[in-house]
Each structure stands twice: as C-alpha cells, then as structure tokens.
Amino acid sequence: MATEVSPDAPTLRAGRRERALAQMDAYDLDILVLGRQANIRYVTGAPQLWIAGTRPFGPMCVVVRATGDIYLNSTADEGMPEEIGHDHLYGLAWNPMTLIEVLKNIDGAATARRVGTDAITPTFAALLPTAFPRAELVDGELAMRAARRIKTPDEIAAMGPALRVAENGIAAAVSELQPGLSEQTLAGAVLEAMAAGGVSTPATQDAAWVTSRAHPWRRAHPNGKVREGDLVAFAAGALAGGYVGEVGRTWPARNRRDDSTRKLYRRSNTLYDQLIAACRPGTSTGELLAAYRARAGSGFRSARCVRNALDCGPTRLPRGRNGAGDHRLRVARGRRGGISPRHGPHHRRRR
Amino acid sequence: MTHSLTARGSVIDIPDEPDWARMRSETGARLRSAMADHGVDALILLMNGHVVYATGASWPLLDAGLSHVERPVAVVLADDEHPHLFMPFRSGASTESPVPDDHLHGPIYLEFDQGVEHFARILAELIPPGANVAVDELTGAMRRTAPKLFLSGAPSDAAIVVGAAQLVKTQDELSCIRKACQITEEAIVDVQKALAPGVRQIDLSAAFVRRAFELGATANMLEAIWQVMPSSREAGVWTTHGDLALPLLTTDRELAAGDVLWTDQSITYAGYCSDFGRTWVVGDQLSPRQRDQFVQWRAILDATLAVTTAGATSGDLARATIAAYGGRKPWLPHFYLGHGIGTYPAEAPMIGTDLGEEFDDNFVFPAGMVLVLEPVVWEDGTGGYRSEEIVVITEDGFTPITDYPYSPYGD
Numbered sequence: 001m002a003t004e005v006s007p008d009a010p011t012l013r014a015g016r017r018e019r020a021l022a023q024m025d026a027y028d029l030d031i032l033v034l035g036r037q038a039n040i041r042y043v044t045g046a047p048q049l050w051i052a053g054t055r056p057f058g059p060m061c062v063v064v065r066a067t068g069d070i071y072l073n074s075t076a077d078e079g080m081p082e083e084i085g086h087d088h089l090y091g092l093a094w095n096p097m098t099l100i101e102v103l104k105n106i107d108g109a110a111t112a113r114r115v116g117t118d119a120i121t122p123t124f125a126a127l128l129p130t131a132f133p134r135a136e137l138v139d140g141e142l143a144m145r146a147a148r149r150i151k152t153p154d155e156i157a158a159m160g161p162a163l164r165v166a167e168n169g170i171a172a173a174v175s176e177l178q179p180g181l182s183e184q185t186l187a188g189a190v191l192e193a194m195a196a197g198g199v200s201t202p203a204t205q206d207a208a209w210v211t212s213r214a215h216p217w218r219r220a221h222p223n224g225k226v227r228e229g230d231l232v233a234f235a236a237g238a239l240a241g242g243y244v245g246e247v248g249r250t251w252p253a254r255n256r257r258d259d260s261t262r263k264l265y266r267r268s269n270t271l272y273d274q275l276i277a278a279c280r281p282g283t284s285t286g287e288l289l290a291a292y293r294a295r296a297g298s299g300f301r302s303a304r305c306v307r308n309a310l311d312c313g314p315t316r317l318p319r320g321r322n323g324a325g326d327h328r329l330r331v332a333r334g335r336r337g338g339i340s341p342r343h344g345p346h347h348r349r350r351r
Numbered sequence: 352m353t354h355s356l357t358a359r360g361s362v363i364d365i366p367d368e369p370d371w372a373r374m375r376s377e378t379g380a381r382l383r384s385a386m387a388d389h390g391v392d393a394l395i396l397l398m399n400g401h402v403v404y405a406t407g408a409s410w411p412l413l414d415a416g417l418s419h420v421e422r423p424v425a426v427v428l429a430d431d432e433h434p435h436l437f438m439p440f441r442s443g444a445s446t447e448s449p450v451p452d453d454h455l456h457g458p459i460y461l462e463f464d465q466g467v468e469h470f471a472r473i474l475a476e477l478i479p480p481g482a483n484v485a486v487d488e489l490t491g492a493m494r495r496t497a498p499k500l501f502l503s504g505a506p507s508d509a510a511i512v513v514g515a516a517q518l519v520k521t522q523d524e525l526s527c528i529r530k531a532c533q534i535t536e537e538a539i540v541d542v543q544k545a546l547a548p549g550v551r552q553i554d555l556s557a558a559f560v561r562r563a564f565e566l567g568a569t570a571n572m573l574e575a576i577w578q579v580m581p582s583s584r585e586a587g588v589w590t591t592h593g594d595l596a597l598p599l600l601t602t603d604r605e606l607a608a609g610d611v612l613w614t615d616q617s618i619t620y621a622g623y624c625s626d627f628g629r630t631w632v633v634g635d636q637l638s639p640r641q642r643d644q645f646v647q648w649r650a651i652l653d654a655t656l657a658v659t660t661a662g663a664t665s666g667d668l669a670r671a672t673i674a675a676y677g678g679r680k681p682w683l684p685h686f687y688l689g690h691g692i693g694t695y696p697a698e699a700p701m702i703g704t705d706l707g708e709e710f711d712d713n714f715v716f717p718a719g720m721v722l723v724l725e726p727v728v729w730e731d732g733t734g735g736y737r738s739e740e741i742v743v744i745t746e747d748g749f750t751p752i753t754d755y756p757y758s759p760y761g762d
Contacts (some may be wrong), residue, residue, distance in 0.1 A: 003604040047600060049576035051696070052619075053399035053413035054422060054512065075685045076596035077589045083621055092605055092685040093590035094704035122487050122508035140490030141462075159606035186645035187411070189562030191571065205411035205570050217440070239414045328609075 005079035008158070008242065010044035013081055013154035016042050017068070017161070023143040024065040030112040032131065033103070034061040039118050039144045041242040044072055047079045051241065059099050059121040059128070064108045071106055073099075096127055103131035116140020123148045162199070162238045169194040169236035173208060174251050180230045183208050183219075188225070190236050203244040204237030211250070226253045226284025229256035231261070272296045355755055356740055359568055360658065360748025365525045369621065374523035375407040375449060376603025378516070379432055381457040385516040386429050392482035394427040394509045395474075397461065400622075400694035401513045402427070406436045407449035409622030410501045412570040419490070424459050424470075435477060437470075471485060474500065485509035493657040502531040511554055517693050519719035525743060527623035528692065529752045531568075532741060535618055535625040536755045537563055538562035543758075548608040548633055552577045552601045561617045572696055574619035579599055580611040581610070583731035592684040595729065608634035611641075617696045624696040625754070626723050628739030635759040641733050645760035649729045655724055656686070659716075659742060665702040666712035672703075672726060682724040689724040692741065697723075720744040736760065 007013065020043050024032060034040050035057040037048055043063055060073040068212055070084050075091040090102045103109055115128070115135040151159075172193030173186045186208035194202060210220040211231045226232055230253045237246040252261055271292070278291040382405055388395065394532045396402050399418060403409055405425040426435040436450045439458040449492060456473070460466030467490070478484065478655040484501055486493075487509040493500055522527070542559045555576040563571065576598040588596040598600035600614055606612070617626050632641065654675035658667050672688055675682055682688045682703055691698035700714045716722075721743050729735035738757065742749035 005600045005602060008708065036416065036419065037414075049598060049600065050414065052414065052570055052572050054397065055415055055452050056398060059603050068471075075590050075592070076599065078596065078599055086589065089591055094687070095706045098705045113696040117489070120494060121510065122506055123510070124490075125489075125505075139494050141491035160432070182565075184567060188561040191564060192561035195553055195560055198553055198603060200560070200573065201414065201574050202552060202554035203414045203417055207411075231655045237414075237417075239416075244414070244417065247699075296556075322629050 005047055007047070007079055008041075009083075009154065012154040012158060013045035013083075015154055016147070017070075019147040019152070020063065020144065021068060022066060023147040023311075024063065026146070027116065027143040029114050029116040029138070029140055029143055030065050030135070031106075031108060032063040032116045032143065033059045033066075033128070034140070034144070035059065036118045036141075036144075038242070039141075040072070042144070042148055044070055044084060045081050045242075046072060046074065047242070052205070053107060055103070057117070057121050057124060058096075059103055059117075059124070061129075062103065062106055064106065066108055069107065070101075071107070076293070100131050101128050102306075103128070110134070114138055116143055118144055141178065141234065156159045158241050159243045159245060162203075162240035162243045163247060164195050164245070165197045165199045165238040165240050166236040166245045167249040168197050168209070168233045168248055169238065170247055173236075174233055174249070177232060177251055177253055179226050179230075179253050181226050183210060183224050183226075183232075186232070186234070190234065191340070194236065194238050199238045199240045201239045203246060204235060205238040207236055208232060208234050219299060228253060229258075239323040242301055255304070295307075354751070355753060356656070356742070356751035356758060358745075358748065358750045360479065360660065363525075363743060363745055363750045364522070365528070365743075365750075365752075366522055366528055369523035369526040369530075371407065371449070371523070373440055374521060374527075376432075376499055377521040378404060378407075378524065381433070381516040381519070382427060382431055382513065383432075385512050386427070386485075387415040387543040389485070389512045390483055391485045391507065392429045393484045394425070394512060394534060395484060395506070396425040396427065396509055396513065397422060397450070397486070397490075397616045398510070401424070401509070404517055405624035406518045407622075408438065409569050409577045410621065411526075412572070412619070414666055418736045420460065420462055421458070424461065426474070432607070436728040439566070444550065444665070454689060454716050461490045461493055464492045464496060467492040467500060471496060471499040473746050475502070478502075483507070485512055491530070492575045496655050518691070519717050519722050520693060520743070521719075522547060524623060524693065525721070525752070526721075527621045528625070528741070531618060531620035531623050531625035532627070532753050534568050534620055535616060536567045536753070537566055538568075538618075539616070539627060539629075539755065541629065542684055542761075543629075546606070546612075546631060546633060547710070548606060550633075552579075552604050552606065554585045556601055559616060567620065568618040569621060573615065575601060576615035577606075578613045578615075579604070579606070580613055580734040582734075584729070585731075590685075595727075595735070597683055597686070606633045606634065607635065613735075613737045615739075622694050624694065626692055626694055626739055626741060627753070628698055628737060629724055629755065629757070630734070630736045630738060630760065632734070632759055637759055638733070641736075644728055644736045645757065646714065647676075648681075648726060649757075649761065651681050651687055651726050651728065652724060652738075652740065655726065656742070656749065659722070659724075659744065661716055661718040661720075661744050661746050662762050663716050664712050665700050665710075665716075666708060669703045675723065675725075676728065681728055683727060686725075688726055689722050692721050692723050716744045718744055718746045722749075 038214045040061040062071040071088045074089050112132050112135040115132045118141040169190040173189040176189050190207035210224040212220045214273040235248040274295045382414040402423045402425045421439040431452045435454045437456040437459040440552045459470050479655040484506045486506040578599045591594050612631045615628050655672045658671045690701045723741050725739040727737040741752040
C-alpha cells in the first residue's frame with residue numbers, strides 16, 4: 001500500500017474502458033448509469049470509500065459512449081485519474097433531484113436513445129426519464145458483466161496483491177490457532193493481518209469457523225470456541241486495488257492430523273486437481289459440476305461451491321444450480337480459469 | 352471516567368442484552384403497520400440492512416460487489432407475522448434461524464435470469480394475485496423478468512416503507528446499537544493508546560478491527576478513517592464545493608507529531624451499526640487555539656442538544672446549531688449536521704442537506720428515534736474539530752448512547 005491515494009495504472013484503466021465501451025456498442029447503449037462500486041471502479045479506475053454490504057442504486061457514475069466521457073459522483077479529486085476532470089465530478093447529494101439535475105446537464109443526455117443502468121430502484125426508475133427524456137431505460141448490467149468477464153493481462157497482474165494479502169491473513173490466524181480461542185478472535189486475526197498488510201477493505205468477514213463433527217456444512221455451534229482436534233475453516237477475502245482475492249484453508253486445531261484427517265485432505269486435493277484439470281476453454285460449467293460429482297462422492301458438499309472463474313472485482317460469473325444454466329468457459333489472452341479453494345474441508349499443499 | 356454527554360429529561364431504560372424474540376416481534380409489527388399505512392401487501396427486500404431489519408438475520412457482511420450475488424432476500428407479507436428468508440449458504444451454516452423452518456428458504460440468485468424465474472415461481476405461491484408489491488431494488492434480471500415477477504404491475508419503492516418502520520427503534524434495537532457503540536469504544540481505547548508519531552494510519556485500522564472482532568463485532572461496516580487534516584482549506588484536497596474533503600482514504604502514511612486526525616469508524620453488532628468519530632492530535636500537544644476550537648465545538652453541540660427532543664424538527668436543530676456558530680453552518684456542504692442510525696450507518700433523517708429547509712422543517716422527531724450528531728468547526732491552522740455523539744430522542748429530551756472521552760481536547 002502506498003502513502004498516497006492513487007488511481008489504477010493508466011494501461012489497466014484504458015484496457016478496461018475499451019472493453020466497457022465495446023460492450024456499450026454491442027448492447028447499443030448510448031449512456032451507462034452505474035451505481036455498483038465494482039462497475040464504477042472498472043470504468044473509472046478511481047479508489048472509492050469502502051462500505052460493507054449492499055448499497056442502494058443511485059446514479060454515481062455516467063459513461064457516454066459517443067465521447068467516452070466519464071462523470072463521477074465524488075466530492076474530492078484525491079486519487080482521480082487525469083482523464084476525469086474537475087468539471088466531470090459531482091458531489092455527494094441526498095436529494096435525488098440534485099442528481100437528476102446533474103444528469104440532465106451531461107452532454108448527450110437529452111438525445112440518448114438507450115440508457116442502461118446496472119440496477120434500479122422504483123424511485124430512480126420514475127425519476128431517470130426526466131434526465132433522459134428520449135431514452136428507453138434498459139438493463140446495463142449485462143454489458144458490464146460481459147466487459148468484466150474476460151480479464152486483460154493488466155487485470156490478472158492486479159489480482160495478485162489481493163491474493164497475497166488474503167493468504168497472509170490466513171497464515172496469521174493459523175499461527176494463532178489453538179483450542180480455547182473463539183471464532184471471532186480468529187476472524188479478527190485474519191482481518192488484522194490483512195489490514196496490517198495494507199488492506200482494510202475485506203471482501204469477506206466470515207473468516208473462521210469451527211466445522212461441526214455431527215453435520216456436514218454446518219458450524220459446530222454459534223459463536224463457537226475451538227476445541228482440541230476440531231477442524232477449523234479459514235476463509236480470507238481481500239478487496240485490494242479493486243480486485244477480490246479469496247483464499248480458504250481448513251486446519252486442524254493443534255495441527256493434529258490423524259489418519260481420517262489425512263484421508264480427507266487427500267480426497268480434497270484429488271478433487272481439486274480434477275477440477276482444475278477440467279478447467280479448459282470451451283468446457284461448460286455443467287461439465288465442471290459433473291467432474292465434481294464424479295470425484296466428490298456423497299460426503300461432499302453440493303456442487304454449488306464450484307466456481308467457473310476467478311473473480312474479477314466483486315462480481316461472480318454465473319454458476320450452476322438455481323443461479324444459472326450451462327455456461328461455457330471462455331478463454332482470452334491472459335484468461336485464468338480458477339476454482340476457489342475456500343469451501344469445505346480441504347487442505348491444499350502449501351507452496 | 353467523565354461521561355461525554357448527560358441525558359436531558361427522563362432517562363429511558365435500555366436493556367443490557369437484547370431480547371431477540373421480543374425484538375423480532377416488535378420490529379415485525381412496526382413493519383407490517385408501515386405496510387398498512389402505505390397500502391402495501393408484500394415487501395420484497397434485497398438490501399442487506401432491510402433484510403436484517405425485517406428478519407433479524409445478521410451475518411458478517413461481504414463487500415458491495417459480492418453482496419449483490421450472495422445476498423439474503425426477505426419477503427414480508429402483510430398477514431403473516433413471520434417473514435420469509437432466502438439465505439445464501441456461503442460458509443458454515445448456523446444452526447439457529449431467526450425465522451420458522453417453513454419460512455427459511457435456500458439461496459436465491461437474483462442476478463441471473465434462471466434465478467429470477469425460480470424466485471418468480473416461489474413468489475407466485477406466496478403472494479396472492481392482485482397484491483400491492485413493493486421492492487427495494489431490481490437487478491437487471493429482475494427487470495427483464497418483471498412481468499412474471501410482479502403479476503399485479505410495477506412495484507412501488509419498499510425503501511419508503513421500511514424507512515418509515517425503522518424511524519422509531521424498539522428497546523431491543525436500542526440495546527443492539529448501544530452494544531455496537533460499546534464494542535467500538537472499547538476497541539478504540541486501545542487504538543488511541545497506540546497513537547504516536549511513526550504509527551501508520553493502516554496500523555490503527557488493523558488494531559481496531561482485531562479488537563472489535565474480539566469484543567464481539569459481527570462485521571466491520573466502514574473502512575476505518577484516520578484523516579490527517581490540512582493546515583488550511585487552501586492546502587487541502589480539491590473539492591467540488593471548495594470546502595474540506597471528508598472522508599479521505601486510509602493509507603500507509605506514517606503519522607507525525609502534531610497531525611490532527613478526524614476519525615470515523617463503524618461496526619455492527621447483530622446487524623445494528625455503531626458510528627464513532629473523534630478528533631485526535633498525534634503526540635497530544637495542543638495549542639490554545641486548538642483547545643478553543645474544541646470549546647467552541649462543545650458549545651455548538653450543547654446548543655443543538657438544548658432543542659433536541661420529541662416534537663422538534665430537523666429545521667429546529669439546524670437553526671439552533673447555525674446560531675451557535677455565528678450564522679454559519681457547522682457541517683460540510685456534502686454532509687449534514689446529523690443523521691439517523693440503525694441497520695444502516697446513516698438512516699433518515701439527514702439534517703441540513705440539499706433536501707432543503709422545507710423538508711427539514713417538516714421532519715418531526717418521534718420519541719425513540721436515534722440521532723447521530725456530528726457538527727464540525729474549522730479554523731485554518733488548527734486542524735478543526737469534529738466528533739460524533741449518538742442520542743435517543745425521548746418525550747422530554749434525549750438519552751445518550753455513546754460514551755467516550757474527548758481526550759486530548761477535553762476530559
């Protein structure tokens with residue numbers, strides 16, 4: 001972490017913006033109005049204040065296809081990329097009509113035919129036509145998802161630091177693991193180490209939990225304390241430089257590895273090797289799920305823990321079961337298929 | 352320790368520990384009452400804070416992006432005392448559920464067409480035909496599937512209904528907010544002790560989050576802010592309005608003796624937020640002008656509190672506060688004199704914003720509302736002063752919830 005707040009590197013910004021504008025073309029969007037933090041970071045490259053949880057939709061960022069101009073809701077210019085000038089910044093507002101007035105005055109708002117938003121509230125659905133009187137308001141999230149799905153080489157490079165920070169978070173908590181400690185203390189150790197490593201913006205905070213000996217996929221008990229021989233699941237997620245890095249490991253308390261634990265870990269490692277081997281261009285998520293089911297056996301958790309891609313920023317690609325149908329993995333230059341190792345009782349070989 | 356604030360009027364009794372069943376029952380009744388007032392038969396809630404309020408579920412929150420995908424969803428029906436909860440299964444599932452088993456559902460993925468279609472089939476069974484439905488947010492997939500999802504036409508805004516219910520807190524909600532504040536304050540004690548030249552801003556964040564979790568925080572709500580104030584407005588970061596920037600992000604910056612910090616932290620306990628703010632000086636050496644700034648700030652806060660009671664309006668507080676600051680607004684143009692707090696760190700009412708004076712004059716405080724007051728004062732060369740205090744509005748005054756000293760400025 002630096003001692004100053006800086007925008008993302010110029011090539012990273014340019015590469016992402018190019019992809020976003022290409023998808024605006026593909027989806028025929030004259031203007032994109034964004035409220036989601038990850039989308040805004042993607043198109044602007046400007047660091048933003050982190051607040052946990054969902055935020056209600058608001059017009060926090062506007063992208064104009066014809067000019068490539070970006071307007072951003074930011075009261076201050078610290079960390080602002082040079083291409084977003086002072087005249088393109090608008091301050092924090094509490095009255096939705098203040099924001100609508102800002103949108104009205106954006107070049108192209110009056111003539112836009114199709115305006116996409118990445119989510120909408122009933123209130124803004126009613127107000128936005130005032131700002132874009134000739135436009136059809138449509139979903140813009142699909143365009144952003146398409147843009148973000150394939151990572152540029154600069155993005156792949158940018159993900160590394162987030163993963164390192166998450167790994168260090170887990171390492172710190174594992175070094176403290178002993179019977180008697182609470183899940184909360186271990187979670188605090190993960191978050192403390194990530195912050196000390198420069199990231200006070202966690203992607204996840206459910207960082208440690210004692211697995212139940214009686215029920216699969218359950219916590220041993222609410223607000224549990226670690227007991228001798230427990231298997232403790234650690235899951236660290238860091239949001240660093242706009243990218244999520246998540247790492248998961250399961251560790252036995254007192255590092256006591258009996259035969260059954262070793263067997264479990266071997267099974268888990270084999271499963272992972274198979275899944276990673278199955279991640280090839282053109283593979284469908286259905287095939288990944290099939291590989292999972294074939295190897296996991298009945299004792300493993302349902303296949304929802306299989307992911308078909310390493311996350312970019314905080315939006316996931318579709319996954320199987322309830323969420324989505326069969327998606328093909330696509331690989332572009334720099335693309336990296338990956339499976340998060342954070343779920344379930346597994347212990348990956350430490351490198 | 353000297354208390355930072357003293358109650359005015361009758362002191363309300365806030366339970367040391369929340370009674371969870373009573374809390375769910377009372378907040379549920381408030382929510383259904385607000386639904387009746389707004390003519391809403393069913394609420395579909397996607398926003399984390401709304402789901403917490405409606406169901407009593409709380410969890411260690413994800414960052415904003417992950418929260419869109421793995422989000423708990425609530426459906427509240429006007430004639431059912433229990434809400435339906437659709438809970439993602441991110442890590443180990445808790446054995447305890449805040450809703451009955453037949454109201455607890457598996458995860459729902461509303462970012463995707465298939466997930467919304469699945470949800471539409473469930474809703475068709477839960478919500479009677481012709482019902483007035485309100486929703487707090489629509490994903491793209493929900494917009495595309497809207498005709499199947501909202502059988503009786505376009506939904507109204509659920510945020511207005513939930514906001515109306517949330518305005519007055521029950522005694523157990525107050526207990527949760529106070530507990531969140533106590534955890535925050537206790538964690539901050541150690542952080543403030545560690546404050547010294549050479550310490551990095553991020554070190555303070557690390558110490559704070561560790562201690563807060565040890566003490567029982569459910570989640571960190573806000574990237575901790577330890578903003579070093581500029582010597583003058585001119586020397587500060589550029590802003591759209593020319594006044595001070597706030598908040599500025601925490602970095603690896605090493606603090607130096609004499610740095611004036613404006614701090615801002617928030618955590619949750621059982622889904623309810625704290626809000627902590629103080630001004631510190633690294634090295635604790637204050638100039639007479641800096642002490643004067645604090646005295647002035649405290650006089651302003653006292654003037655605000657003197658008119659703080661049930662029946663007062665946001666406009667009353669704004670006017671009293673401005674008068675105490677010689678006719679100027681002691682808050683930044685992009686913020687407010689104060690705001691509510693609950694399952695969100697900043698709920699209604701926001702006082703003194705671009706919503707306008709008429710809006711503020713029409714916002715009458717009910718007893719049981721919780722207010723965070725955060726005036727700021729500024730004079731070039733001092734680093735200014737800003738702190739936050741939280742009070743519960745009572746019939747004849749207020750009861751403070753926060754209790755942390757003003758050191759090094761005051762007791």
